[in-house]
Amino acid sequence: MSNRQRNEQRRDEKQRDRQIYYFATLKQIAETLNKTADLRETVESTLPLVVELLSLHTGWLFLLDEDHKFYVATHHNLPPAMAFPGPPWCDACTCQRLALEGELHTAAQVVECSRLHSAPGDRQDLTYHASISLIENDQLMGILNVATSQWDLFTPQDLHILTAVGYQFATAIKRTQLAEQTTRIALVEERNRLAREVHDTLAQELAGIALQLEAADVLLETAPERARGRIQQALARTRESLLEARRSVLDLRSGPLERQALPQVLVELLERFTSETGVQTTYEVLFDGPRLPASYEQALYRITQEGLANVRQHAKASKVTVTLQRTDHHICLHMEDDGRGFESDTTLAHPTGQHTTQGFGLISMQERAYMLGGSIRVSSCSGSGTHIDVRIPL
Incomplete structure (x- = not known):
């Protein structure tokens, strides 16, 4: 070389x-x-x-x-x-x-x-x-x-x-x-989730507890045994609220949904609502097939809770009707009352996800439906009650 x-x-x-x-x-x-x-x-x-x-x-x-x-x-x-x-x-x-x-x-x-x-x-x-x-x-x-x-x-x-x-x-x-x-987005979503859960569980349960205690206060002198019964109901709801708060933080199924499916849980929810408020309720289930996913049941349960809370606080209704229906492609929830109503005809949740109404309760309902790709329509007229239609794709 x-x-x-x-x-x-x-x-x-x-x-x-x-x-x-x-x-x-x-x-x-x-x-x-x-x-x-x-x-x-x-x-x-x-x-x-x-x-x-x-x-x-x-x-x-x-x-x-x-x-x-x-x-x-x-x-x-x-x-x-x-x-x-x-x-x-x-x-x-x-x-x-x-x-x-x-x-x-x-x-x-x-x-x-x-x-x-x-x-x-x-x-x-x-x-x-x-x-x-x-x-x-x-x-x-x-x-x-x-x-x-x-x-x-x-x-x-x-x-x-x-x-x-x-x-x-x-x-x-x-x-x-x-x-x-x-x-950052995950933190915001978690904050919003907790805000929804606090509103849909603790806030509503506290309102129910306050109602029981107010009734007990009225009955205390004239009917102490009935007052004691109201206080016992308030204590029971307090314990339930504590358990629900813990479940909300851990993002678990609501307690009633752990024991049974949504159609049966709504029966209990409406019966308790009637016992506490005196408002008559009618419930119809058009539902066949397997149990819904946990996220669907949780959303529909909370939406129903919020709808009943609105009736309790604002509607002055004497009757509420709830219908749960399952089709081949959708799960539908319809609620109506004969209360005083308000001027509205609004689609609360739609594909853009934009908020179209004020009030955290209605926004919470909107967000729960929107997260599952669904929509909520609220129809009401002053003096003619309110209709809420929820439609979520399966």
Whole structure:
């Protein structure tokens, strides 16, 4: 083998080793970026790795906030002149301007750092840095800056590898942001669920307890035994309310639905309503087939509870009719009373999920139906009672 051939072989081997090293570097960076869904932890653990694996000196990461303004998300091994926080970080810089103008959108570029140029103190011979725009689906998410005292050591291949690192950063940042957004949405949904449960269980049970105690107060002197009976009923409802509160927090089936199916539970609910209010109830079941899923039974049970609570508090009705019907494709609940009614003819829940009425009770009914893809229509006229129609697809 000639000297020329040996030199070419060594050069090829060196190039191959460098490519293997680059691929190993990208793999290690990708693994670090995907270890957690926490944005701060992700960038803080990955930036030092990038600086170390690429034999650089320092680095810092800008991200865009909701107002489209850059902020320092993390940094590593900054020179004394660039201590963060500090004066060098107060104003915008060249790389930010280039990124916003779209001049960094294609690849990593070596940029003279305006912060380093104007910073007093020990800059550790740093003047230039490589800037990589972090782009995900054509959306600018931030800038990754890395620096070394010998800027001319950034080869075209180094810039290519930094561009690949930038894509990895952007994808990981977007993933963590989506995860955080999902968490926020889940928290809001859980808060709304608990609000519905508190309203549909505790608030209504407390109203029933208050009614029993008011009756006991009236009977206390003239009929103490009857008053005692009312107090015992109030105590029983208090215990039931405590159990329901615990079930609501744990998102369990309502207590009655654990023992039997919805049609039978509604019978008990209406009988108790009549005993407490004196309002006559009629119940019809047009229902065949297997038991409904727990989520359907829970929603229809709570909607019926809320409808009866509205009758108790507002309608001044003498009669309530409830019909539960199951068809091939829908489960339908119809409630009507002969109370004083109100001016309304409103579809409370529809495919857009928009709220079209005021009052948490009606909104709670709407949300329960909407979560199952259903709708509620409230029809009422002053002096002519109220009709509530619930329709949920199976």
